[in-house]
Amino acid sequence: MVKNKKLAKAISDANFGEIVRQLEYKADWYGRTVSKIDQWFPSSKLCACCGAVYQGKWSLAIREWRCDCGSVNDRDLNAANNIHIEGLRLAA
Incomplete structure (x- = not known):
């Protein structure tokens, strides 16, 4: 991982944001909801x-x-x- 803790957190948050975006996209595609x-x-x-x-x-x-x-x-x-x-x- 990255030694700079602030940078590591930013990278981690960005990746998690992409996961959430994809999950919401796929849920919408299949007529589901995300809570x-x-x-x-x-x-x-x-x-x-x-x-x-x-x-x-x-x-x-x-x-x-x-x-x-x-x-x-x-x-x-x-x-x-x-x-x-x-x-x-x-x-x-």
């Missing part, structure tokens, strides 16, 4: 079972967590479920 989820949406800290939000900070080393409702959540799977639910909510 954009806010970058600050607490997808990994929101329990998909009960909706409780964990308020503390986590390190990336924490891969699994137990909610007060008793559900055990894999961080990535839980985030994917929450993003899916939020996308459906935004599309409605």
